[in-house]
Amino acid sequence: LEARMQQAQRLESLGQLAGGIAHDFNNLLAVILNYASFIVEDATGTPSAADAEQIARAARRGSDLTHQLLAFARREVIRPRPLNLNVVVTEVHQMLERSLGEHIALTVRTTAGLPSVMADPGQLEQVLVNLAVNARDAMPTGGRLTIDTAPVQVDAEYAARLDLRIGSYVRLRVSDTGTGMPREVIDKAFEPFFTTKPSGQGTGLGLATVYGIITQAGGTVRIYSESGIGTTFTILLPATDMEAREASPEETAEELSGH
Ligand code: ADP
Secondary structure, eight states, X not given: OHHHHHHHHHHHHHHHHHHHHHHHXXXXXXXXXXXXXXXXXXXXXXXXXXXXXXXXXXXXXXXXXXXXXXXXXOOTTOOOEEEOHHHHHHHHHXXXXXXXXTTEEEEEEOOSSOOEEEEOHHHHHHHHHHHHHHHHHTOXXXXXXXXXXXXXXXXXXXXXXXXXXXXXXXXXXXXXXXXXXXXXXXHHTTSTTOOOSOTTTOOSOHHHHHHHHHHHTTOEEEEEEETTTEEEEEEEEEEESSOOOOOOHHHHHHHHTTO
Protein backbone atom coordinates (compact mmCIF):
# COMPACT_ATOMS: atom_id res chain seq x y z
CA LEU A 1 0.00 0.00 0.00
CA GLU A 2 2.79 2.36 0.96
CA ALA A 3 4.57 1.69 -2.34
CA ARG A 4 1.37 2.41 -4.24
CA MET A 5 0.85 5.67 -2.37
CA GLN A 6 4.40 6.70 -3.16
CA GLN A 7 3.77 5.86 -6.79
CA ALA A 8 0.61 7.99 -6.76
CA GLN A 9 2.44 10.90 -5.13
CA ARG A 10 5.19 10.60 -7.68
CA LEU A 11 2.70 10.65 -10.55
CA GLU A 12 1.02 13.67 -9.02
CA SER A 13 4.29 15.58 -8.71
CA LEU A 14 5.22 14.56 -12.27
CA GLY A 15 1.88 15.95 -13.41
CA GLN A 16 2.61 19.22 -11.63
CA LEU A 17 6.04 19.25 -13.21
CA ALA A 18 4.62 18.74 -16.69
CA GLY A 19 2.14 21.57 -16.13
CA GLY A 20 4.86 23.87 -14.85
CA ILE A 21 7.18 23.13 -17.77
CA ALA A 22 4.43 23.69 -20.32
CA HIS A 23 3.60 27.03 -18.71
CA ASP A 24 7.19 28.30 -18.54
CA PHE A 25 8.13 27.06 -21.98
CA ASN A 26 5.04 28.62 -23.47
CA ASN A 27 6.07 32.01 -22.08
CA LEU A 28 9.65 31.61 -23.28
CA LEU A 29 8.55 30.53 -26.76
CA ALA A 30 6.22 33.55 -26.97
CA VAL A 31 9.21 35.82 -26.28
CA ILE A 32 11.35 34.03 -28.87
CA LEU A 33 8.60 34.13 -31.55
CA ASN A 34 7.83 37.77 -30.84
CA TYR A 35 11.40 39.02 -31.20
CA ALA A 36 12.03 36.72 -34.16
CA SER A 37 9.08 38.37 -35.93
CA PHE A 38 10.60 41.82 -35.28
CA ILE A 39 13.79 40.70 -36.96
CA VAL A 40 11.88 39.26 -39.91
CA GLU A 41 9.95 42.53 -40.33
CA ASP A 42 13.17 44.53 -40.06
CA ALA A 43 14.87 42.35 -42.64
CA THR A 44 14.75 45.12 -45.25
CA GLY A 45 16.88 47.30 -42.98
CA THR A 46 19.63 46.21 -40.59
CA PRO A 47 19.05 43.20 -38.30
CA SER A 48 18.50 44.30 -34.69
CA ALA A 49 21.14 43.08 -32.25
CA ALA A 50 18.84 43.95 -29.33
CA ASP A 51 16.06 41.72 -30.68
CA ALA A 52 18.52 38.88 -31.24
CA GLU A 53 19.78 39.32 -27.66
CA GLN A 54 16.21 38.93 -26.33
CA ILE A 55 15.89 35.69 -28.27
CA ALA A 56 19.21 34.42 -26.92
CA ARG A 57 18.20 35.35 -23.36
CA ALA A 58 14.88 33.47 -23.55
CA ALA A 59 16.60 30.45 -25.07
CA ARG A 60 19.28 30.43 -22.35
CA ARG A 61 16.61 30.56 -19.67
CA GLY A 62 14.81 27.66 -21.37
CA SER A 63 18.04 25.71 -21.38
CA ASP A 64 18.72 26.45 -17.67
CA LEU A 65 15.21 25.29 -16.89
CA THR A 66 15.64 21.96 -18.66
CA HIS A 67 18.93 21.35 -16.82
CA GLN A 68 17.33 21.99 -13.43
CA LEU A 69 14.39 19.88 -14.41
CA LEU A 70 16.61 16.98 -15.42
CA ALA A 71 18.48 17.23 -12.12
CA PHE A 72 15.11 17.11 -10.36
CA ALA A 73 13.72 14.18 -12.32
CA ARG A 74 16.90 12.13 -12.57
CA ARG A 75 16.86 9.31 -10.06
CA GLU A 76 18.94 6.51 -11.51
CA VAL A 77 22.27 7.53 -9.90
CA ILE A 78 20.97 7.43 -6.33
CA ARG A 79 23.07 5.18 -4.11
CA PRO A 80 21.67 5.15 -0.58
CA ARG A 81 24.07 3.81 2.05
CA PRO A 82 24.52 4.12 5.79
CA LEU A 83 26.18 7.41 6.53
CA ASN A 84 26.91 9.84 9.31
CA LEU A 85 25.15 13.15 8.77
CA ASN A 86 27.87 14.92 10.77
CA VAL A 87 30.35 13.95 8.07
CA VAL A 88 28.12 15.32 5.30
CA VAL A 89 27.50 18.57 7.21
CA THR A 90 31.21 19.01 7.91
CA GLU A 91 32.09 18.39 4.25
CA VAL A 92 29.62 21.04 3.08
CA HIS A 93 30.64 23.54 5.78
CA GLN A 94 33.70 24.95 3.98
CA MET A 95 31.96 25.18 0.63
CA LEU A 96 29.05 27.09 2.18
CA GLU A 97 31.41 29.36 4.09
CA ARG A 98 32.92 30.46 0.80
CA SER A 99 29.68 30.85 -1.14
CA LEU A 100 27.56 32.62 1.48
CA GLY A 101 29.61 35.80 1.56
CA GLU A 102 30.95 37.85 4.44
CA HIS A 103 27.65 39.37 5.55
CA ILE A 104 26.30 35.96 6.62
CA ALA A 105 27.69 34.20 9.69
CA LEU A 106 27.60 30.41 9.47
CA THR A 107 27.42 28.22 12.57
CA VAL A 108 27.58 24.42 12.34
CA ARG A 109 26.85 22.38 15.46
CA THR A 110 27.13 18.62 15.24
CA THR A 111 26.18 16.26 18.07
CA ALA A 112 28.63 13.41 18.59
CA GLY A 113 27.37 9.83 18.65
CA LEU A 114 24.77 10.35 15.95
CA PRO A 115 23.19 7.13 14.59
CA SER A 116 23.61 6.47 10.84
CA VAL A 117 20.95 7.25 8.24
CA MET A 118 20.30 5.50 4.93
CA ALA A 119 20.77 8.08 2.18
CA ASP A 120 22.84 9.17 -0.76
CA PRO A 121 25.55 11.60 0.45
CA GLY A 122 25.44 13.64 -2.76
CA GLN A 123 21.70 14.09 -2.37
CA LEU A 124 22.03 15.25 1.23
CA GLU A 125 24.64 17.77 0.11
CA GLN A 126 22.13 18.97 -2.44
CA VAL A 127 19.55 19.40 0.33
CA LEU A 128 21.96 21.47 2.42
CA VAL A 129 23.02 23.62 -0.52
CA ASN A 130 19.42 24.29 -1.63
CA LEU A 131 18.40 25.30 1.90
CA ALA A 132 21.50 27.47 2.34
CA VAL A 133 20.94 29.27 -0.97
CA ASN A 134 17.36 30.09 0.04
CA ALA A 135 18.56 31.29 3.46
CA ARG A 136 21.13 33.53 1.78
CA ASP A 137 18.43 34.99 -0.50
CA ALA A 138 16.26 35.66 2.56
CA MET A 139 19.07 37.64 4.26
CA PRO A 140 20.08 40.28 1.69
CA THR A 141 21.48 42.61 4.37
CA GLY A 142 23.16 39.84 6.34
CA GLY A 143 22.32 37.54 9.21
CA ARG A 144 23.10 34.13 10.65
CA LEU A 145 22.72 30.65 9.19
CA THR A 146 22.81 27.81 11.71
CA ILE A 147 23.01 24.14 10.78
CA ASP A 148 22.78 21.52 13.52
CA THR A 149 22.36 17.80 13.96
CA ALA A 150 21.01 15.73 16.86
CA PRO A 151 19.61 12.27 17.56
CA VAL A 152 15.89 12.30 18.43
CA GLN A 153 13.49 9.66 19.70
CA VAL A 154 10.01 9.80 18.16
CA ASP A 155 7.40 8.54 20.66
CA ALA A 156 3.79 7.49 19.94
CA GLU A 157 2.30 10.97 20.32
CA TYR A 158 5.00 12.66 18.24
CA ALA A 159 4.74 9.90 15.62
CA ALA A 160 0.98 10.37 15.25
CA ARG A 161 1.32 14.14 14.98
CA LEU A 162 4.08 13.99 12.34
CA ASP A 163 2.74 10.94 10.51
CA LEU A 164 5.96 9.01 11.21
CA ARG A 165 6.84 5.62 12.65
CA ILE A 166 7.87 5.41 16.31
CA GLY A 167 11.63 5.06 16.64
CA SER A 168 15.08 6.63 16.38
CA TYR A 169 15.72 9.51 14.02
CA VAL A 170 18.43 11.96 13.17
CA ARG A 171 17.39 15.60 13.11
CA LEU A 172 18.98 18.11 10.76
CA ARG A 173 18.02 21.75 11.22
CA VAL A 174 18.81 24.68 8.97
CA SER A 175 17.86 28.07 10.48
CA ASP A 176 18.19 31.59 9.21
CA THR A 177 17.52 35.06 10.59
CA GLY A 178 15.95 36.22 7.32
CA THR A 179 12.66 37.67 6.15
CA GLY A 180 10.55 34.66 7.14
CA MET A 181 7.73 33.13 5.09
CA PRO A 182 4.05 34.09 5.23
CA ARG A 183 1.53 31.25 5.72
CA GLU A 184 0.51 31.17 2.04
CA VAL A 185 4.16 30.81 0.98
CA ILE A 186 4.79 28.00 3.50
CA ASP A 187 1.72 26.16 2.19
CA LYS A 188 3.04 26.18 -1.39
CA ALA A 189 6.81 26.18 -0.78
CA PHE A 190 7.40 22.50 -1.65
CA GLU A 191 5.42 22.61 -4.90
CA PRO A 192 7.55 22.38 -8.05
CA PHE A 193 7.85 25.79 -9.77
CA PHE A 194 6.45 27.75 -6.85
CA THR A 195 8.66 30.83 -6.39
CA THR A 196 8.28 34.36 -5.07
CA LYS A 197 11.58 35.44 -6.62
CA PRO A 198 11.71 37.76 -9.63
CA SER A 199 11.54 36.09 -13.04
CA GLY A 200 14.95 34.73 -14.00
CA GLN A 201 16.15 34.42 -10.38
CA GLY A 202 14.08 31.56 -9.00
CA THR A 203 13.06 28.25 -10.54
CA GLY A 204 10.85 27.06 -7.72
CA LEU A 205 12.60 23.68 -7.83
CA GLY A 206 14.89 24.04 -4.80
CA LEU A 207 12.44 23.01 -2.10
CA ALA A 208 10.61 20.52 -4.34
CA THR A 209 13.97 18.76 -4.73
CA VAL A 210 14.58 18.85 -0.97
CA TYR A 211 11.12 17.41 -0.36
CA GLY A 212 11.62 14.64 -2.93
CA ILE A 213 15.01 13.60 -1.54
CA ILE A 214 13.91 13.56 2.11
CA THR A 215 10.60 11.75 1.62
CA GLN A 216 12.27 9.21 -0.65
CA ALA A 217 14.73 8.50 2.18
CA GLY A 218 11.76 7.88 4.53
CA GLY A 219 12.07 11.21 6.31
CA THR A 220 10.04 14.36 6.82
CA VAL A 221 10.75 18.02 6.36
CA ARG A 222 8.83 20.80 8.07
CA ILE A 223 8.99 24.59 8.02
CA TYR A 224 8.78 26.90 11.03
CA SER A 225 8.84 30.54 10.10
CA GLU A 226 8.13 33.89 11.66
CA SER A 227 7.89 37.07 9.68
CA GLY A 228 10.88 39.34 10.33
CA ILE A 229 12.55 36.77 12.62
CA GLY A 230 13.55 33.91 10.38
CA THR A 231 12.90 30.42 9.12
CA THR A 232 13.86 26.95 10.34
CA PHE A 233 13.73 23.83 8.20
CA THR A 234 13.60 20.69 10.37
CA ILE A 235 14.40 17.39 8.71
CA LEU A 236 13.98 14.01 10.39
CA LEU A 237 15.61 10.95 8.83
CA PRO A 238 15.08 7.45 10.25
CA ALA A 239 18.16 6.00 11.96
CA THR A 240 19.56 2.70 10.72
CA ASP A 241 21.43 0.06 12.72
CA MET A 242 23.94 -0.32 9.94
CA GLU A 243 27.39 1.10 10.55
CA ALA A 244 28.39 4.15 8.48
CA ARG A 245 31.59 3.89 6.55
CA GLU A 246 33.28 7.27 7.02
CA ALA A 247 33.69 8.02 3.35
CA SER A 248 33.36 11.47 1.87
CA PRO A 249 30.87 12.30 -0.91
CA GLU A 250 33.88 12.86 -3.22
CA GLU A 251 34.89 9.24 -2.77
CA THR A 252 31.37 8.20 -3.71
CA ALA A 253 31.61 10.23 -6.89
CA GLU A 254 34.84 8.41 -7.73
CA GLU A 255 33.30 5.03 -7.00
CA LEU A 256 30.42 5.88 -9.31
CA SER A 257 32.68 6.96 -12.12
CA GLY A 258 34.50 3.66 -11.80
CA HIS A 259 37.87 4.68 -10.32
P1 ADP B 1 13.29 29.33 -5.50
O1 ADP B 1 14.38 29.49 -4.48
O2 ADP B 1 13.82 29.08 -6.87
O3 ADP B 1 12.25 30.41 -5.46
P2 ADP B 1 12.39 27.15 -3.79
O4 ADP B 1 11.53 25.96 -4.07
O5 ADP B 1 13.77 26.84 -3.27
O6 ADP B 1 12.47 27.97 -5.14
O7 ADP B 1 11.67 28.12 -2.77
C1 ADP B 1 10.32 28.50 -2.99
C2 ADP B 1 9.99 29.80 -2.27
O8 ADP B 1 9.98 29.58 -0.85
C3 ADP B 1 10.99 30.93 -2.47
O9 ADP B 1 10.71 31.66 -3.66
C4 ADP B 1 10.77 31.77 -1.23
O10 ADP B 1 9.64 32.61 -1.35
C5 ADP B 1 10.41 30.74 -0.17
N1 ADP B 1 11.56 30.40 0.70
C6 ADP B 1 12.31 29.27 0.64
N2 ADP B 1 13.24 29.26 1.60
C7 ADP B 1 13.10 30.42 2.31
C8 ADP B 1 13.77 30.99 3.45
N3 ADP B 1 14.79 30.38 4.06
N4 ADP B 1 13.31 32.20 3.91
C9 ADP B 1 12.28 32.83 3.31
N5 ADP B 1 11.60 32.34 2.24
C10 ADP B 1 12.00 31.15 1.74
